[in-house]
Amino acid sequence: MIAILDYGSGNLRSAERAFATSGHDVVVTSDANVAFEADGLVVPGVGAFAACMNGLNAINGSEIIRKRVSSERSVLGICIGMQILFSHGNEHADGTPHSGVGIWDATVSKINAPILPHMGWNSVETAKDSVLFNGIEDESFYFVHSYAAKKEVGKYQSWTTHGERFLAAVEDGYVSATQFHPEKSGSAGLALIKNWSNSL
């Protein structure tokens, strides 16, 4: 069973349906026990970094994520759900960056590009031994964001470029994350979801 963590980040209907195409049962939940016990936990996220962290902490989400990772249970962060896995984010931060869940030590910062948000389909320099991108190395995925992590963290890194180079995905044992939206990336996105869910 795959749980999609509901912490007030709006529409999860299409994410629910997209993950269901993998053949797994999917539940949208804000219940800590359900989120901890699931075979895989998806952490979505829209909106600003700090607002997302507030929503996450209101359901004890940081704790659930850390506990899953230390118990070798898979977690997949998507978009802002990827960004909040880092230690810090400086979106709308005056001086001191906001704290994230802290799985990876890096600060999520604004992309240096003439046109923002980075919105649309972009290709990815995929990590050689990536599980997520297996068989879909040359596809494009749908991004919509203005901030990104730019530091090499985790076991496998996949990158994309818009103005500058930043992380499109990280795979690090039981915790993975994509800056793009696989649930909005058509058949390529569904293939990535299948790759992840097959690894559970």
Next chain:
Amino acid sequence: MTLSIRIIPCLDVTQGRVVKGVNFTNLVDAGDPVEMASLYDLEGADELTFLDISASSAGRETTLDVVRRTAEEVFIPLTVGGGIRSVEDVDRLLRAGADKVSINTSAIARPQLIAEIADRFGSQVLVLSVDARRARTSSGFEVTTHGGREGTDIDALAWVEQACALGVGEILLNSMDADGTRAGYDISMISAVRAVSNVPLIASGGAGALEDFAAALDAGADALLAASVFHFGIHRISDVKAYLAKHNYPVRTTPAK
């Protein structure tokens, strides 16, 4: 690693059906929105836009249902516009499955609505739809409302600058002069708006020949929206992408199904 240009079919929806007319009159029924959305996804549409042109609250409920059914079947981004007046309206559409909303008339009536939506859901959900035409404002382009039927005397470029400062994430620029004519996008209007904005720009109105799509990109558009040329089969989305790829524009090619 290049961001692809986006081709976006727009479906004008009322009573749960797709319609599109020339210059917003003489509406002609062109099909079921969910079926058309699936078809366009298969043909390589990079996003979909629904414009709700129904006038009643009953019509809007029907649209919410269309959005729900589409979001459950089609896994590409969906923007919905038309009749959005409040943060609550945005919330309902996002919960139904829309990824972005576009606003126009209500933002002109109360610009602070832009900041309210951006603060609550983030700029990335908010598309400013600008229906502009040539007129005697300072830049020569005037904003219109109510689907192009009413002028505002508001200068289109000044409005774009104000809206960007308030927090829109994208601009959908629709030329009221070119809309439905298939005589080409309004190139000078696209260039003028590009020059005063740094969010993605979707050009709309006037797409006819394949060269028209390339010309709008050259003028600074990041994405191209069209309706009638796709609905009536004058071009398939795959034809437009093949043409643009041949001329070295970055397009997303979709895997064979």
